[in-house]
Amino acid sequence: MRTLALLLVALAAAGAAPAHEADPGAASITPENLMADVRALTAPELGGRLPGTAGYDEAMRFCSERFASLGLTPGGDDGWLQRLTMELNRIDGCELTLVGADGVVEPLALGSDFACRGFTGSGVADAPVVFVGYGLSLPERGHDDYAGLDVRGKIVLAIKPAPKWEPVDGEGWGDAHLPRPKARAARDHGAVGLLLVPHPVAMRPQPAIASVLHGPGEQVGDLPQAELTTAAAARLCAGGLPELAGLVAAMDEAKAPASRELPGRARLAVDAAYEPAAPTANVVGLLPGTDPELRDECLVIGGHLDHVGRQGEVVWPGANDNASGAASVLALARAFAEGGVLPRRTVVFVLFAGEEQGLNGARWFVAHPARPFERTIAMLNLDCVAHGDSIQIGGGGSQPVLWNLARGLDAAQARLSTARTWPGGGADAEPFHEAGVPTLYFASTPSYKHLHQATDAPETLNPMLHKELTRLAYRTAVDIVQGWYIGEGEKSR
Ligand SMILES: [Zn+2]
CATH class of the missing domain: 3.40.630.10 (Zn peptidases)
Incomplete structure (x- = not known):
């Protein structure tokens, strides 16, 4: 080059x-x-x-x-500013500690090992972790990662993106794969925390990113939600990354859930404050x-x-x-x-x-x-x-x-x-x-x-x-x- x-x-x-x-x-x-x-x-x-x-x-x-x-000439509706409102979630604190399948306690580093989702809820979840596939609960459409699973009081671990394959009705996944609908599915099933992880097979190893793209619907304000690296998530499985990757590969192969309890557990503590319509603005100048x-x-x-x-x-x-x-x-x-x-x-x-x-x-x-x-x-x-x-x-x-x-x-x-x-x-x-x-x-x-x-x-x-x-x-x-x-x-x- x-x-x-x-x-x-x-x-x-x-x-x-x-x-x-x-x-x-x-x-x-x-x-x-x-x-x-x-x-x-x-x-x-x-x-x-x-x-x-x-x-x-x-x-x-x-x-x-x-x-x-x-x-320049002001081009907003209030001088230079064109005012509008949007959702705001201030995240004042967040901590994630894993207890691996081997029993080793590991506090994760915020900003590299994990990041809260931008529209995380607040609270402290300290519980065993259940793998819930893609975290989708759409029984009416023929796919339910939560079927036959009891996640009450548990933290759920879900693959972040949508499946590469289509649901049986061929209608696509719509917004259901975005973090907020996944958080709602988790909360509706009684989970106390949500961990999202990049796809361990289809994607190159990804860092945990911070994102405020959350999808439609109501804020799930009482459910702490974070994204962690594949390497960190793999520590929750007895067989490490090969086991996690194998679970996901099997799920993609069968186009069917492969949800299960994992031997690891996690403690996710988040302090966030949500506002549905915080004032902000575009800045506009004209020549x-x-x-x-x-x-x-x-x-x-x-x-x-x-x-x-x-x-x-x-x-x-x-x-x-x-x-x-x-x-x-x-x-x-x-x-x-x-x-x-x-x-x-x-x-x-x-x-x-x-x-x-x-x-x-x-x-x-x-x-x-x-x-x-x-x-x-x-x-x-x-x-x-x-x-x-x-x-x-x-x-x-x-x-x-x-x-x-x-x-x-x-x-x-x-x-x-x-x-x-x-x-x-x-x-x-x-x-x-x-x-x-x-x-x-x-x-x-x-x-x-x-x-x-x-x-x-x-x-x-x-x-x-x-x-x-x-x-x-x-x-x-x-x-x-x-x-x-x-x-x-x-x-x-
Ligand atoms: Zn950009």
């Missing part, structure tokens, strides 16, 4: 003009500026930017002040278009500001996901505001809340436009844009003209984009795509080594890649707002 340093040497040797000579906007996007903003957004005081908390509010204030200092014919059309440039927060003393900083994308949005705002380009169309800069919970902020933005424009000509999403060594641009399967525009601009500059793309939107671009807005999704690649782990820290980022990707997004945005790109049709330049 080509390194950026080699590429820059090659460009210099070829006598290519440095980008900044031609383009002060792009030149204002520097690794130093980007990393300064990433560091500010990942500071421990911001607590992993969980919407509804003081840390997320501080991140909103940081971005609002930047927009103000750049002379009004200057062309009387085109200024009622807009380009939306967005990235999510939120991450998964903290649990007890452990903070998930979310440097790549998505302090990097938020820093890029701020850098793009600066490039437009100070780079001398007078955009013909209006540029809307948005930092979304609640992506991690299920695209809440982006969905809200699309459904409740604070400024209704005649047309949103395109949306550029920046999410996980600074880890790795290359650039991936999603959405090309649905928007080949837009994708080729960005790819062509990259070919003339950094030449870091891969040929891989995907159709549709993805993440915060998805609600825009669903609404018929052409989208591109900028991400670095390989981007997800530290995804949702406490190790997603600024030191793991590639600042030069971050700069090149952000400059590429900027050049793409300039072409869109200046009219070179004219939507469904041709690129006319």
Whole structure:
């Protein structure tokens, strides 16, 4: 794989003009500026930017002040803020100790061996562990991992993802495999705690991740819920990982439950506080278009500001996901505001809340436009844009003209984009795509080594890649707002 340093040497040797000579906007996007903003957004005081908390509010204030200092126009319904509410679960403490099949007591390390599920309930569960397969109780649909099992007063251990195979009715698993419906099934059967583990066969060994994606339905506030590594979970089985993997393989082979009591036990203690509708906001700034014919059309440039927060003393900083994308949005705002380009169309800069919970902020933005424009000509999403060594641009399967525009601009500059793309939107671009807005999704690649782990820290980022990707997004945005790109049709330049 080509390194950026080699590429820059090659460009210099070829006598290519440095980008900044031609383009002060792009030149204002520097690794130093980007990393300064990433560091500010990942500071421990911001607590992993969980919407509804003081840390997320501080991140909103940081971005609002930047927009103000750049002379943007407030684009929210309350100044820079577009207010909305969403569920919030503050996790003030959590501990998990296993008593292995061998009787050895092992306290697990929060943030590496295990993490609470974002919408865990509170309480202390200290009980033997029962393996409940995929944790699905759908007897009316021909599958019940709890059939014939007494889990009252027990902690249940379930495989986290949905089965790869279909239920007998062929209707798919729907939302039943998500953590909240699994928690409800566990609680309804009298269990006192839920442990989720990655699939031990189908997946590479996975770390325990923190996640606030929980699925529909009522909060199960009295059931502590955590996710642990396969290696930790295997200690609950007499035969270790081979036994756990064998149980799951047998279950997948037979497409039938293989639930059973395990010799190990666990103690899971969680202190959490749930709010069904905590106030939070998207942050929105506008750069009004200057062309009387085109200024009622807009380009939306967005990235999510939120991450998964903290649990007890452990903070998930979310440097790549998505302090990097938020820093890029701020850098793009600066490039437009100070780079001398007078955009013909209006540029809307948005930092979304609640992506991690299920695209809440982006969905809200699309459904409740604070400024209704005649047309949103395109949306550029920046999410996980600074880890790795290359650039991936999603959405090309649905928007080949837009994708080729960005790819062509990259070919003339950094030449870091891969040929891989995907159709549709993805993440915060998805609600825009669903609404018929052409989208591109900028991400670095390989981007997800530290995804949702406490190790997603600024030191793991590639600042030069971050700069090149952000400059590429900027050049793409300039072409869109200046009219070179004219939507469904041709690129006319
Ligand atoms: Zn993200």
